Amino acid sequence: MKGGGFRIYALAYLIFLYAPIILLPLFAFNEGTVIAFPLTGFSTKWFVAAANQPTLWLAVKNSLIIAASASVISTALGVFAARASTRYHFPGKGGVMGLIMLPLVLPEIIVAVSLLVVLLGLGINLSIVTVILGHVLICTPFTIAILTSAFQSLDRSLEEAAYDLGETGISTFRLIILPLVMPGIISSLLISFTISLDEFIIAFFLAGTQPTLPIYIFSQFRFPQAVPVIMALGTVLVACSIVLLASAEYFRRRGLARSGAKDTGGFL
Numbered sequence: 001m002k003g004g005g006f007r008i009y010a011l012a013y014l015i016f017l018y019a020p021i022i023l024l025p026l027f028a029f030n031e032g033t034v035i036a037f038p039l040t041g042f043s044t045k046w047f048v049a050a051a052n053q054p055t056l057w058l059a060v061k062n063s064l065i066i067a068a069s070a071s072v073i074s075t076a077l078g079v080f081a082a083r084a085s086t087r088y089h090f091p092g093k094g095g096v097m098g099l100i101m102l103p104l105v106l107p108e109i110i111v112a113v114s115l116l117v118v119l120l121g122l123g124i125n126l127s128i129v130t131v132i133l134g135h136v137l138i139c140t141p142f143t144i145a146i147l148t149s150a151f152q153s154l155d156r157s158l159e160e161a162a163y164d165l166g167e168t169g170i171s172t173f174r175l176i177i178l179p180l181v182m183p184g185i186i187s188s189l190l191i192s193f194t195i196s197l198d199e200f201i202i203a204f205f206l207a208g209t210q211p212t213l214p215i216y217i218f219s220q221f222r223f224p225q226a227v228p229v230i231m232a233l234g235t236v237l238v239a240c241s242i243v244l245l246a247s248a249e250y251f252r253r254r255g256l257a258r259s260g261a262k263d264t265g266g267f268l
Contacts, residue, residue: 021238028231035227046232056233059216062128066203066212067196070135075188077136078143079181083173085144086151101141111137112205119206126208134202139192146191150184151177183251190248194241213237 028047032040050056084090085097103111115134116126124130154177162172178185200214207215217233220226 024231024238025235027228028235030228033225033228035231046228047236050229050232050236053229055211056213056216059211059213062207062210063197063213066128066131066135067193069132070139070196071189071192073132074136074139074143074192075147075185077140078147078188079185081140081144082147082151083177086148097144100144103138104141108138108199108201112202115202116205126206128207128210130206130208131203131210131212134206135196135199138199138202139195142195143188143192146188147181147184150181154180183254187248187251190244190251194244194248198237198241 026039027035029042029044030039031043031045081097081100085093112134115130115137119126119130119133158176158180159172162176167175198214200218203212203215204218211219217230220230
């Protein structure tokens, strides 16, 4: 009885969680402009309408630039932080790593407002660059969490063997360590790219007059006739997010398989 009740609860929870995602493509391919049942017919005109929006393409361009830049910078910072936390011992290590990971638990609106006050106080104009800085702050803790697992699974004897054979610290990192953690790096890049692409609050406060894709979507909901187009756009974004997350999980598991570490759970 208890097991049956738990299965019912789990099923109800999954339906509640994923029903909006399932309904999204249904209304995106619906011919009518009203988001309601019954559906009036199958059509791809909303996808065509979305593709013909120049403002949308500008927002997509800005979001791709921000996401690519933030993912590369945050992953690079994550490599340094994860390497330092797993390989070396230094005073205040726990406190420093705790401060770096703090954005994971802070409300994003608090982080956004704080960044806005600081940037305006420094006289920095709001632009794509300020959004990139905000997204790096948000994404870096995620990259550290992923890369710390990758670095912890390394066999330190390989590094020591490289030193015994005459390799320097830099060449050992480049030739031995980096290839072994490369699946984790790729996974980190994909996860941070997805987080940055979908992020709204930081971009809303720091973008200035340069819209990102989430801001564009939010602004279009004021116009009822634009809602089906947003449904079509949302369908594309969900598909892209699933592909990115699945790819990140694939590279994460590949890295664990190469290192021989135990899989304790992943993103999917």
